[in-house]
Amino acid sequence: MLIDINLLPKKERKRRLPVYIAIGTLCITLLGTAFLLINTQISQQKLDNLTKDLDMKKEFRLQQETAVSNVESSDGAQQLQTAVQWAEQYPIDTVPVLEHLTSLLPERGFFRQFTYTEDGMINLGVQFDTSRQAAYFLNDLKNSDWIAEAKLSSLETSQGESVEDTSVLSEDKIMPRYLGQYEISLNQAFIKNELQEKNEGGAE
Missing domain, CATH: 3.30.1360.100 (General secretion pathway protein M, EpsM)
Structure with a gap:
């Protein structure tokens, strides 16, 4: 019966755990960074949409106020013109x-x-x-x-x-x-x- 005897010293296994940890940490960092970027971009997009919506509402409100002001001004001018015409046509005492x-x-x-x-x-x-x-x-x-x-x-x-x-009349x-x-x-x-x-x- 043959016995295999290896008198050579055994090679130490490379420690891979730190490598795995480093890789895992890097992956988590990359994923976190990507998540933050995406979340930031989404938030910015929502903010832009809200800003645009607010600007549109402000512009619409300004247009409405201008329209109302024009109508009121037109009514006031019409009333003034009517009053002037009435005063001009009103008979003098x-x-x-x-x-x-x-x-x-x-x-x-x-x-x-x-x-x-x-x-x-x-x-x-x-x-x-x-x-x-x-x-x-x-x-x-x-x-x-x-x-x-x-x-x-x-x-x-x-x-x-x-x-x-008429003829000239005599004095009597x-x-x-x-x-x-x-x-x-x-x-x-x-x-x-x-x-x-x-x-x-x-x-x-």
């Missing part, structure tokens, strides 16, 4: 107009007929002693800032005769009276401004 026209009359001039419409037109019948007074009154009307336009449509004597047909006859018919257009803007300033001055 008759009393100040009559007072002004009376101040232009000659000493012995008298109103015989007065018609005033809302659009600022006046038909005025006035009695004078002479035809010259009728002409002077027309000139004063035209020179007044309260009057936009004035014209003498007719001039007759108290007997209903036109001035051209009664002098006729002259009846002038005037068509007057008021300067409404000027009058309203004048009356407003007068009221404001009185209020102070």
Whole structure:
């Protein structure tokens, strides 16, 4: 019977455990790093999406506020324009107009007929002693800032005769009276401004 006797010293087995530990540690580190990178990227993506969503909401809100502001501004402008139109079309009080026209009359001039419409037109019948007074009154009307336009449509004597047909009367006859018919257009803007300033001055 043969016996195998190995007198050579046995080789020590290489210690592989530290290598395995190092490899395992490296793998764990790599996996951890990869996980952190992926998680960071996902978080950043979510943050970007939230930021974009917030920006879109802010922009939408700004657009809505601008639209509302424009509508309110448009309504305010429309209301202001309506008020201005109403004020321009609102008839002027008759009393100040009559007072002004009376101040232009000659000493012995008298109103015989007065018609005033809302659009600022006046038909005025006035009695004078002479035809010259009728002409002077027309000139004063035209020179007044309260009057936009004035014209003498007719001039007759108290007997209903036109001035051209009136003959020179003798001294023993009664002098006729002259009846002038005037068509007057008021300067409404000027009058309203004048009356407003007068009221404001009185209020102070």
